[in-house]
Amino acid sequence: MELLEIRTTTREELIDITSRIQTLVTENNWEDGILLLYCPHTTGAVTVNEGADPDVARDITVNMRKLVPHTGDYLHMEGNSDAHIKSSMFGCEQMLIVEDGRIQLGTWQSIYFCEFDGARNRKLWIKFMG
Known part of the structure; x- marks a missing residue:
């Protein structure tokens, strides 16, 4: 398993990691298979x-704020219930x-x-299954 470390800079953002993932594929000589993120x-x-x-990334972020606002009828005491809901809506994985070594x-x-x-x-976390 490989680990990609990401530093986020704002409360809500979409960070394009395509080139970083492709670099991992290339450096590890992963040719044909499935990549789990x-x-x-x-x-x-x-x-x-x-x-x-x-x-598009900006539109997604702005409109997710409208769909699931930061403040609302939440009981979770940490003050980030909206973030948990948004995470569940998007999901924690992609396959x-x-x-031929290309995503x-x-x-x-x-x-x-x-x-x-x-x-x-x-x-x-990144796992290649060849």
Whole structure:
């Protein structure tokens, strides 16, 4: 298993980690198989979405704030219930195909680490199954 360390800088953000993941694939000579990305944090997530236009990540973040606001009818005493809900909505894992040493993504797709309770130092666990 590989570990990717990610430093987030704001409370909520989507960080494009596509090139960092591809670099791991290349450096480890992973050719054909499945790549599992797993976020071990209850207020973070990992997703795949459009990476060609940075406004998409911004739109997702802004509108998630509207769907699940920071303050609301929450009982969780840590004050980050919204972050737990957002994390559950996105999910903690992504499974990707690797073929000929390249992550198989659609033309416009990128891999994002989703921060919902930052800024923090985060980890992403990466397992290749060839």
